[in-house]
Amino acid sequence: DTAVSQTPKYLVTQMGNDKSIKCEQNLGHDTMYWYKQDSKKFLKIMFSYNNKELIINETVPNRFSPKSPDKAHLNLHINSLELGDSAVYFCASSPIGNTIYFGEGSWLTVV
């Protein structure tokens, strides 16, 4: 059983397209996150949700929109994709103040 699963794992798309990445966790955690990892491996928090409510919204272009239909799911929708959006996007979840568990990542390449 995968604890945090995200799909798709690989995504190649053209500039200007809209795409979504889905994430589900079966750990019963209250908090879910989206992180972006750039080519230098730097991990940047994008969003954090607690019980479906947005609690962290870092400086991210408004082309990125998270959606949490329930506390086990946090999807990421990206509009009008740009070359600079190419990165690895990680979904993660955690209970408050405890270990954060990551999904396997979604490798997004914009061409």
Add this chain to the structure above:
Amino acid sequence: AQSVTQLGSHVSVSEGALVLLRCNYSSSVPPYLFWYVQYPNQGLQLLLKYTSAATLVKGINGFEAEFKKSETSFHLTKPSAHMSDAAEYFCAVTTNTGNQFYFGTGTSLTVIP
């Protein structure tokens, strides 16, 4: 607010040598500290964590880390490096009431045969 600093973005060791990856933290409240490992093309996997119990924490794959409050450090060590330890290592901090994890910039470990 919390933050972590990892000194050395790249560390190379010979196989069988000591591994030492440095992490210093800043936190206005007692921190919870973590080390994660990322193998190529994979997600991040928990190596070990400190949550205010024993200051010397043992993790998977022979790694351990010691919480030193006086030095605000949480360095990761392994007595003898193995080729399979080559990966990216991240230090992270949160608090017992926190829902925000702050990650360091990562240290890439190379193991030389």
